[in-house]
Amino acid sequence: MKPLSVMLSMLAIGITSSAVMAEGVNLPNASLPNASLPNVSPANSELVNRGAYIARAADCMACHGEDYTGGTAIETPMGEIYSTNITPSKRYGIGDYTEADLKNALQKGRAPDHMLYPAMPYPSYSGMKEEDISALFAYLQTVPAVDEAPEEKTDLPFPFNIRSLMLGWNFLNVPSTEKRDGLNETQKRGEYLVNNLEHCGTCHTPRNSTMGFDKSMYLSGAQLGNWHAPNITPDESSGIGSWSEQDIVTYLRTGELDQRAYAGGPMGEAVAHSTRYLKNEDLSAIASYLKAVPAVQTEDTVSAVDVSRLPTPINESITHDLLAQKEYLAQAKAEVSNGNNSPKALYLAACGSCHGVNGYAQPDARYAPIVGLSSVRRDKPDALVNMILHGVESATNTSPIMPGFSDELNSEQIAGITNYVRVNFGGLASSDVSAGDVDRIANTSVDKPFLIKYAGLLAIIGIIVAIAIIAFIIRAIFRSRRRA
């Protein structure tokens, strides 16, 4: 299993993917225009090509796979929900779907013979435009049919296996967003992309007690299993208020913002499958809209980049001379195995071979430079500690993946490395993460919202109450008859 972490809709939890793209994808440079769209060709009708673009912009591939055969597990507090085959296979896919069926699935979460779980982001797609659904339908007919069911099938425990319960959930939580007043045309396009196609809020908006969006905290950040999707409202201290619109465009196009931010894990997936393919005007519309949403201040504050505190790639010979670097790192490793537990030696031994002696990574290799990244500048160390504990993996990366270190390093050592990285590469004035903090973060299981945690119990109580009420009514009827 490949810890992947796409996003999920009702279930604010990370995800594990069994069948997402195995091969890495090279990201284009910031200066390059959008990556050319696979599946778009002059041989296709204009409608089909438009549909291919909608599929990208709505990121169907993040869950259904680049070949649309499904099988991605979306981990939820209620159990794993698997995406399905949506190729035109009559037997295993959606070959029998009419356009109206697709519309119902996307907008209402209703497949022809069952209700869907909101792991399929229909609460967002509910606002999809008719013409976009028509184009998507035309395009999906042209995808090669694959006559195979995904290996795994969704099998949730009672009461969640009663799919019609979703009717009640939908009543409370669909649509997941409302249109904002006072937007200009560009921002309206951005709103449509963010809310209805890209469904950014499925990861970036926290959930309420019923697992629907907490609308008052729109886009202000949420925990996805071991990943944290940060606050992307324009708040200066905890959001992306300091980013220019161009910064947002560059990040969504390339997955990187030099010495500022990196798109790892689930965000890397969103960039790799979707945003890097968007037209410039659409990325600009998203950026313009993100600047127009209400700023929400959260606890997850992030220090501004203090360039003066960041390392300069001082030791050119070590940064650029691989052999010298190798020797230097080997020396650190030897020191660590001789019991040197200094944070610097630990960093060099555990991280230096990929991220470089001073955090600028290996020139020309596709490791992430980590100098100045928001993930090493946050006041809460949780996201960074989770990355060190569990590793970082995403489709945007073609170099050896970053392993998790929870087995290899103890909490004391991880705390030391965390402090070293935050101060030396994040530019923080100080950092005092302790072994106890690392233990707390490692042991925090994501809290399930009340209704989900106790739904089994509530459902049983509900049934008992319902039986009691029916019994009471029957008795009352009998009594009144007897009296009559």
Ligand code: HEC
């Ligand atoms: C975040 C993950 C995710 C994304 C993104 C997503 N889906 Fe789904 N989809 C699922 C899951 C999971 C299911 C199965 C849900 C269930 O079992 O109730 C599903 C089910 C479906 C179904 C119902 C198939 C059937 O069983 O009859 C259709 C149709 C569908 N998706 C189409 C799409 C299209 C088109 C897109 C892009 C516009 C898309 N999905 C994007 C996760 C996703």
Ligand code: HEC
């Ligand atoms: C599948 C879940 C998911 C989806 C969908 C998603 N994001 Fe993210 N996003 C994340 C995660 C997780 C991070 C943190 C990445 C990291 O630190 O490596 C992130 C990071 C970001 C950042 C960087 C913030 C910072 O302070 O560093 C921005 C900006 C952003 N996302 C915008 C968006 C936009 C706009 C969309 C919709 C087009 C979107 N995201 C969709 C999960 C997601």
Ligand code: HEC
């Ligand atoms: C085997 C190479 C390798 C090692 C060893 C390694 N990393 Fe990484 N690291 C990566 C790669 C590759 C990425 C980018 C991941 C991606 O996009 O899939 C990354 C990403 C990161 C990020 C950025 C995450 C984000 O999304 O903001 C941080 C921070 C980081 N690593 C810190 C560390 C620390 C600290 C250590 C040592 C405990 C370490 N890494 C060890 C390869 C490595």
